[in-house]
Amino acid sequence: xxxxxxxxxxxxxxxxxxxxxxxxxxxxxxxxxxxxxxxxxxxxxxxxxxxxxxxxxxxxxxxxxxxxxxxxxxxxxxxxxxxxxxxxxxxxxxxxxxxxxxxxxxxxxxxxxxxxxxxxxxxxxxxxxxxxxxxxxxxxxxxxxxxxxxxxxxxxxxxxxxxxxxxxxxxx
Numbered sequence: 001x002x003x004x005x006x007x008x009x010x011x012x013x014x015x016x017x018x019x020x021x022x023x024x025x026x027x028x029x030x031x032x033x034x035x036x037x038x039x040x041x042x043x044x045x046x047x048x049x050x051x052x053x054x055x056x057x058x059x060x061x062x063x064x065x066x067x068x069x070x071x072x073x074x075x076x077x078x079x080x081x082x083x084x085x086x087x088x089x090x091x092x093x094x095x096x097x098x099x100x101x102x103x104x105x106x107x108x109x110x111x112x113x114x115x116x117x118x119x120x121x122x123x124x125x126x127x128x129x130x131x132x133x134x135x136x137x138x139x140x141x142x143x144x145x146x147x148x149x150x151x152x153x154x155x156x157x158x159x160x161x162x163x164x165x166x167x168x169x170x171x172x
Contacts (some may be wrong), residue, residue, distance in 0.1 A: 017086040017097065023127040024148030025082040029122055033071050039071045065112060087146065094134060096146055108130070108144050112136040116122040116158045120151070130154035134161060 044067035067162050080100070088095045093109040117133040122145070124130060131147040132154045149157065 017088045018153075020082055020085050020087070020148040021129070022151050023129055023150075025079055027123050027127050027129055028078040028082050029075045032074045036071045036074045040067050052136060077120075082148065085146075085148070087149075089157060094144070094157060094161060096144065105146055108136055109132050111150065112138065113161050116161060118154050118158060132157055 005057055032169050047061040048059050049068050052064060054062070061131040081098070084098060084100050086097045088097075092105055093111075093113070095103045095105060097103070114135045116135070119131040119133060120129070123129075128151050129147070130146060130149055130151045131169045134144045136142060136144070
């Protein structure tokens with residue numbers, strides 16, 4: 001545990017795997033539903049227009065099913081993704097574990113951190129969340145982008161992951 005972790009209550013038990021907050025589940029569900037609505041609406045309209053040989057109630061039912069089923073399925077998947085995402089800050093760096101069937105664990109060593117970004121979209125801001133983007137050096141994957149952190153946790157992680165040489169008052 002680093003000195004930053006002991007000074008910050010958000011990182012006090014950083015040795016254990018931390019789940020993302022329940023607000024992240026809500027934000028991921030909203031974002032997924034919004035991104036799925038436009039394509040499913042287009043397909044539902046095409047089905048409604050093309051199925052002119054069916055009665056109006058059947059056409060409406062088919063269009064509603066095609067409109068809502070993908071949205072519901074993708075929201076369910078977003079909630080499952082939230083449930084299976086955990087993070088941990090240890091002496092080596094930031095670890096993020098994701099997945100149930102296709103599991104992945106990403107370690108971002110402190111020594112590889114180039115710079116860090118915090119992103120806060122309008123929905124994230126409403127729920128007090130942030131996305132942490134950790135840019136790394138010399139790796140196949142140049143950045144780790146993880147959404148769903150409490151804003152205070154994201155700031156604490158950013159500060160804890162700063163390389164020691166870059167910890168100057170004017171660098172923030």
